[in-house]
Amino acid sequence: MKRNNWFIALGIFWTVVFSCVSFYWAMGGMFGVRSLGGSIYEMSLNPDPSFILIVWLTGFIKLLGLILLLMLFVPWTKPKMTSMLYHLTKIIGALLILYGLLNFITISLSVFNILEFELDSYATFWRLTFWEPFWIVGGVCYFFPIKRG
Template sequence: MQRNYWMIAFGIVWTIFFSGMSFYWAMGGLLGVRSLGGSIYEMSLNPSSSFVLIVWLTGFIKLLGLILLLMLLVQWKKPIITKILFSVAKIAGVLLFLYGFLNFVTITLSTFHILDFDLDSYATFWRLIFWEPFWMIGGVFYFFSIKSKKSMFNY
């Protein structure tokens, strides 16, 4: 297995943007928050100190992905460290993609009134057009940051 430097770079940019949104919202910014919909949007209009703390913490947690991607760039002396980091990147990619995909499916089902969500049409639109695909794209960046030496996915 080897590093895919393009996917690592895209993943780094994606992660900085992703965590930056949380920091922006934690500082009181409201641009884009309506597109999340539901209770998150309602809480952001008049946030409690515990809600702001949670938003700050999510920003820092998202930055852990940046540390992971940067660690992939290091040439570790012990191969076990490299293998563990490669595995963590693959698993993180799968989880990010699945989170976005499953949300996409459930929100789509709610548009057909199969499931009932507390999302207005504005939030539903943006969740399907931007947020859930955004999660999935991040998953693709993380997953393909590592490629097999013999793979159809080599670039």
């Protein structure tokens, strides 16, 4: 297996930024929340303690990806561990890409009135130009950090 240190570094950066956004929102920060739109934005205006807990938990769950990416720097002596990390990063990368892509498609369909979403034009714009592409970029960072050969 060959490591691509650039993708690992980008993945680490992406993961830290992504989790820090959750921590910022969990501490009550509101910058960027409106860009999510829908019920998440509504809940953030007057959050229950359970909602805040969920936002904190999502930040910590996102940090698990950091551990995974850092494990790619370890020179594992057992091929099974390297193989497991290879497959795990591929699966996570594919899921992140798929999530961003499916959201992008469904939100785009709502723009053309094919689907109906509870997103205002502000949230729709930011979801299509930032959030969904951000998920896809993260997926690419997880999908390509190591390759066979």
